[in-house]
Amino acid sequence: MGRRVAIIGFGQTHHSARRWDVNGLELIQEAVVRALDDAEMTLEEIDAVVIGNMDHFEGINYVDTWSVEGAGAFMKPIFKVTTGGTTGTTVAIAAYYHVASGLFNNVMAIGWEKNSESDTTGAIITCSDPVWDRFSYSGAIPSLAVEASAYMREYGVTEEDGARVTVRDRGNAMNNPYAHLREAVTIEDVMYSQMLTEPIKLLDICPRSDGAAAVIFSREDVAEKRCPKPAWIHAVSVRHDTTWFGDIDYTRLTSLEGASKEVFRIAGIKEPVKELDVCELYLPYSFAGLKWMESIGLCGPGEAPRFVADGHTDMGGTLPVNPSGGVLSTNCIGATGLLRVGETALQIFGRAEKRQVEGARLAMATGFGGCFWSDALIVGAGKPQ
């Protein structure tokens, strides 16, 4: 780790199934203006921008240049990073490196998507290899169903166990005025929702949303001067898997295991459940809220269903997960990972209002995407070593 970097501002749009009132550029502006307001900063103080989304959801090539007036990047350095579902965390990690490099003082990270503009699954299918895989690949849901089935069979997990994750996250979204889906659901609602791909039902899976997030990363002296409680970046890590879906080990999420291990090592975290105060995890479907808890190392193998059922991950529990309502409540894909990071910062700022975890000082955010790729970040109230 090099120079210390902290998040000092976070802005997000009011997410919904379709934001008819704004085009893509104006959607981005909404998040950027809110982030500037949150940091009490002017646009002139931002000296670089990094932006991300997924090309085929809006069909815009070179989003960095197209978005200049939306991002407030006129005559500023800007480029685009993109890695599929992990794009939002990729943007955050890139903004961290921007500042840690010493090149910039304040960097705006932007993630956005207008998923209403195209067929989300249709676009995702084209991530598969056109020659070898595309004829048989049918999008994110079936491949997640494969890993869910493997996990359920291994540990005797039930569909109700999965449903509890949806119930928790959707319930938490009631406290988040920005969330897309703000209606609590019950286990029965989940169980009786439409079956999509065994064992995944409609309420087990995330929605697709229109939305944007903007997060301001600043160097140490600026953060200390400008933010009463900066959210310091303690560690970042990225792990990708192999190129082919057939090469993935569906019984484990090795990328999340690897990224989590690395951030815990860098941040000096030995007992994550005890040391972390809150998590914002990229859980795109309910069973991820079980199996991936184990991949991170928050529970032993097969223990997550009990851990969740006992309320440890609820608000007020040992380790609240997704106070924002998570991905199951809001999923504007290029922004989704950045929302996780922004929400953890908000917890550290102590400005999460109704979704605040009291006294949160150390938080974890994750991203998921690509060919079973994972990103992890640790954000804290105390300065990193």
Place this chain on the structure above:
Amino acid sequence: MKKVGVVGIAQTRFERRITDRNYADLVYEVTTGALEDAGMTIQQIDNVVTVSNDFLDGRTISSMAVMDACGAYGKNVSTVEGDGMFGVVYGAMRIWSDSFGTTLIVAHSKGSDGPSNLITNAMFDPIYHRPLGLDAISSAALQARAYMDRLGADPEDWARASVKNHGNAKKNPFAQLPLDLTVEEVLSSRPVADPLKLLDCSPISDGACAIILADEENAHESRQRPVWIKGVGYAAELHYLGDRDLSRPIALVEAAKRGYKMAGIGNPGREIDFLEVYDAFSYMEPLWLEGLGFCEAGEGGKLLRDGITELNGSMPVNASGGVLSAHAVLVAGLVRVAEVVLQIRGTAGNHQIERARIGLAHGINGPCGQSHCVVILGDY
């Protein structure tokens, strides 16, 4: 800020259509090539930045296709979507942040795989610009005309850039279009979009390029003497063509200012020995030289007329043949860096220039150079 240098480079030969290798094969070729050049193993690479574009590859999350090929498994990896120059800047940032010691940057594209006009049409705003059918060529033609209208630029001067660069390409084994041309041949080639003629335009190309960056400590592990990054700068201006004065590349002026400041360069004309600029169209070479501060606005053509930018001139530009002679989109910027490195090492072979201690590489993103990036490299 610690020193970061280039210790390994590799590029494929650029061709109109490569049929015996897909783009993952190309990435594997340049990854292993750059490692060999550096005298390193993939285990010594601690992070990777890939550069790709979903439109060019015809697939969402295009970087997925090259994760195996670039050896990213188990490493911190990320993807820049834009010109390869931005990949270099991000790769260097990751080292400057003290998080990593050795970055592999790899870019690929197969222009021959998809419909180039439709892909560049997609870079325009979908509501106001795209329905008009604008693409890279027609928008560049508007910029060329603006250059004439506002600054009195002469297409005959640009033709000289085409003659010079295609001529230089004859000495570069990786170039796609080595050509013996005359100014008259360029001017009388098929009109494409006035004032641009066919030989004012770069070709569609397939190819890949990789470079390895290292900090001082890790550079010692390499068998190459590092070529150091002395400065980087990048910036973007507005998107809609009508919002811009296309004859004044203000984003390039800003990018250069930042790069020169970081490199401690006060007088680029005197302190920089040679350049590799992104001449996707012939007029771009003089226009970018103006933006880079090598002459006054409107004077770029004179540099070509006076032979200053020739291979044996006092300030050679695009000794490699430039983008006019091989234009694998995204890859082309990375090649500019690789070519500057070859020159500074003194291993550019037939296109080696005499004095090559400080060189400037330049890349662009978006229509008419909406976003510019410069990287200044040197032997100390």
Place this chain on the structure above:
Amino acid sequence: MEDQWRRETKPIDFEGGIFMPYSWTVGRVGSRFFIELRDNGRIMASACRKCKDIWVPPRMRCPVCFSEIDEDAWVEIGPEGTLRHYTVVRYDHKAQPIKPPFAYAIIDLDGATRGFTHLVYGTELEDLKSGTRLKPVFALDPQGNILDIEYFTPVGGQGG
């Protein structure tokens, strides 16, 4: 690089594509612009009070200073204007709305400070030059998009 293999083998190309329909949100600001254009044949721009710039198409925020532009800071501009720069396109592709040769132009619509990019057609394209006065030719069946102006053509010229 085209070696023995290439001489002996006809390589296999896999023909495919991405066929993705899009429905781009125009938004509140853009909708007002297109409704004015479609229903009243008027071209509207938005004025940044701080920068004194008149932007077309209209914006929610000034692209330069980022300050909000009120809905009452809109002005009608054009419909005539002056040709700033042009190019005559002599090649075709599927995204072009009309068959070449036609011209693209950056037009300074009367009253705007920033240019408007559109098509020029229905005239001797060779006679175009910077400074030519242009007028819009409106589509007979406007749909509420940028091609409700079919193209621009010289004032007093043919095709108007």
